[in-house]
Amino acid sequence: MLELVANSSFLSFIGENLQQFYQFTGFANITWGHIIMICIGLGFLFLAIKYKFEPMLLVPIGFGIILGNIPFYPGMDVGIYEEGSVLNLLYFGVVKGLYPPLIFLGIGALTDFSSLISNPKLMLVGAAAQIGIFIAYSAALAFGYTGAEAGAIGIIGGADGPTAIFITSKLAPDFLGAVAVSAYSYMAMVPIIQPIVMKLFTTKKERLIKMKPARPISQTEKILFPIVGVLLTTFIVPSAIPLLGMLFLGNLLKECGVTKRLAITAGGPLIDIVTILIGITVGASTQATTFLTPKSVGIFVLGACSFFVATMGGVLFVKFMNLFLSEENKINPLIGNAGVSAVPAAARVSHDMGLKYDKSNYLLMHAMGPNVAGVIGSAVAAGILLGFLA
Amino acid sequence: MKVIYILIFSLITLGSYAQGLKDVRINEVLVKNLTNYEDDYGDRSSWFEIYNTGHARIKLGGCNLKATMIDGTVVNYQIPISDKHADIAPLSYRIFYCTGSDYKGTYYTNFTLDNIKSIALYDASGKGEAIDKVDIVIGDQVNDVSVGNKKVDNTVIFTTLTEVTPGATNETGYVKPKSVKFLEHDPTGGAMAFTAIVVVFTVLCLLFLIFKLIGVYMVRVAKRKDTNSKRVKDSANTVGNSTSSYSGEEVAAIAMALALYKEDLHDKESTILTINRVARAYSPWSSKIYGLRQTPRK
Incomplete structure (x- = not known):
């Protein structure tokens, strides 16, 4: 009899523990929001792996979205917003704006500014494409977002993930997940979005323009570019020092010829590590509870508009420049889209579009000019937003 | 040459130290504390607050606080240099209790504010120009009302405050964020x-x-x-040489x-091959025999 009682109390003990264990599992805590977000994460992985849409970014972000949306019982110190958890510690680099400048260092070490130096007027195309940022800013204000929120949304038009994260972490940290995912999604969709705009605003004759080959650039010019660049841009917009300073430092490491090892590290292992960390943490920051809100939907819509306007701004500005250029110096407006700073995806789109209309028209190196000017332009624009709104 | 380097380094570090201290201000003073802020011992005494206006942590150890009394006597309190934690975080505040007994801790001064005329903050030398100095008219002091820095018409003046705010900003009204201010002037963007x-x-x-x-x-x-x-x-x-x-x-x-x-090319190759003798000296610590169980004797 005693044995029976002991057995039944043991079974109830096990049962209670199992029930308690179940309360801690994801199945007990799941909501529709989690399911939707996990599906979005899986969608990102599908696009990255199947269609190779920016896989370096979308794989960590997509996986991060899945990780961030695994339901759990609060207080287990595993969530990205739970102080002291591992993900929270890694997220520190995003919140404090640590990762974006490191990525810029790598971008600088990987970028060849030769095409821009050989044809410096292409810098103006990079400036014109930044109009998307400020049109989106105005639109966001009209839709009732606050000034700081509008600034964070506008920067999506710069098509520069690290810059978008940097600005949003300072202006509207609550929107970090939405803005970052939106910016990276549109960057991944550059080959889909931009050709539509490019076709819409160019004639067939314009698409066939063959540009003059770039002149060879000396080592001295390549070394001077980051030094002059950093002095000029940061003196005018000091708030962009973290981004532009690191971008030009990375480029100087690459071009000066005496820091080959540093340039390889900055443009290789370092940028890879930071990309993984930024991807996974930004993805994980899109927890259903904070992400699935009407404001996030608004961010996506406005982000798309700013991207559209930015591309249009670049293309139309090239057409405007052509009005003043001689026949042999004319610029193919298909490189105008590259003024947004999605390097090198936007330049690749220009190149592919150029080849589509003329098999012998190679636009890649010409498009790299406005493309890298776009990086500088978006960082300057970010500095202005910070200066005015932060 | 080494001496020159040390001199340059010292000058640079001294310069940066002074630069940091220049950011410190005497921000608020409460002379007659009857029902207000209590110190760590639960006592109410006069206090003053200093504020770090800069963006770097500043060490206060060694700095001098000089109180000039109405009769002209000057009492100096040197913040203990041995206290490693005597510092002030960026854009932060530090309260000094004027109890007249400095044995209570780092932030308790050896003077009171009963007959105070001015309080000044000096660097570790205690000489030269004060980093900040405030004059206090003792007759104007009201019970539980503090005096301090306040922005009036975009100018900071040392005046009577509407609220006592130890360890916090003296600007107690709602301060609009920059973005809100910007938006008021530019609603459409x-x-x-x-x-x-x-x-x-x-x-x-x-x-x-x-x-x-x-x-x-x-x-x-x-x-x-x-x-x-x-x-x-x-x-x-x-010239017609063979140099084609x-x-x-x-x-x-x-x-x-x-x-x-x-x-x-490698850096330098001597082409000398060196063969080093690898010696495995015996040690009982590494001997296998001591690590094995001996066969028991019958």
Whole structure:
């Protein structure tokens, strides 16, 4: 009899523990929001792996979205917003704006500014494409977002993930997940979005323009570019020092010829590590509870508009420049889209579009000019937003 | 030479130390504390607050607080240099209780504010110009009302405060965030768009102009070099020596070969092979026999 009682109390003990264990599992805590977000994460992985849409970014972000949306019982110190958890510690680099400048260092070490130096007027195309940022800013204000929120949304038009994260972490940290995912999604969709705009605003004759080959650039010019660049841009917009300073430092490491090892590290292992960390943490920051809100939907819509306007701004500005250029110096407006700073995806789109209309028209190196000017332009624009709104 | 380096280093560090201290202000003073803020011992005494206006943590250890009394006597309190935690975080506050007994802790001064005329903060030397100094008219002091820095019409003045705010800003009213202020003047974002586009264009236009000029100069230099090399080549040919001009492909091949050769070179190779004797000295600590269980004797 005693044995029976002991057995039944043991079974109830096990049962209670199992029930308690179940309360801690994801199945007990799941909501529709989690399911939707996990599906979005899986969608990102599908696009990255199947269609190779920016896989370096979308794989960590997509996986991060899945990780961030695994339901759990609060207080287990595993969530990205739970102080002291591992993900929270890694997220520190995003919140404090640590990762974006490191990525810029790598971008600088990987970028060849030769095409821009050989044809410096292409810098103006990079400036014109930044109009998307400020049109989106105005639109966001009209839709009732606050000034700081509008600034964070506008920067999506710069098509520069690290810059978008940097600005949003300072202006509207609550929107970090939405803005970052939106910016990276549109960057991944550059080959889909931009050709539509490019076709819409160019004639067939314009698409066939063959540009003059770039002149060879000396080592001295390549070394001077980051030094002059950093002095000029940061003196005018000091708030962009973290981004532009690191971008030009990375480029100087690459071009000066005496820091080959540093340039390889900055443009290789370092940028890879930071990309993984930024991807996974930004993805994980899109927890259903904070992400699935009407404001996030608004961010996506406005982000798309700013991207559209930015591309249009670049293309139309090239057409405007052509009005003043001689026949042999004319610029193919298909490189105008590259003024947004999605390097090198936007330049690749220009190149592919150029080849589509003329098999012998190679636009890649010409498009790299406005493309890298776009990086500088978006960082300057970010500095202005910070200066005015932060 | 070493002495010069040490001197330069000391000057730089001293300079930065002084620069940091210059950011410290005496921000608020409460002379008659009857029902207000209590110190760590639960006592109410006069206190004053200092504020770090800078963006770097500042060490206070060694600094001097000088209180000048109505009768002209000066009492000096040196913040203990041995206290490693005697510092003030960026944009933060530190309260000093004027109990007249400094044995209570770092932030308890050896003077009171009963007959105070002025309080001044000096660096570790205690000499020269004060980092900050406030004059207090003792007759004007009201019970539980503090005096401190306050912004009036965009000018900071030392005046009577409406609220006592130890360890917090004296600006107690609602302070609008910068973005809200900006939005009031530019509700549509038009001014922002215009200004920002102008700035972005200005920056990139300046870069364009600079590199246009550098480009023109570089093209000229390249042409000059080209002309010079042609001249040398022509003169060599006219002399009729055996130095025939190489074709572009040949030059490229030579350059490539040289580059490959240089890449393969190691720093220095002595070509001496050294064979070191590897000795495995016996030690009972590493002996297997001590690690094995002995066969028990029957």
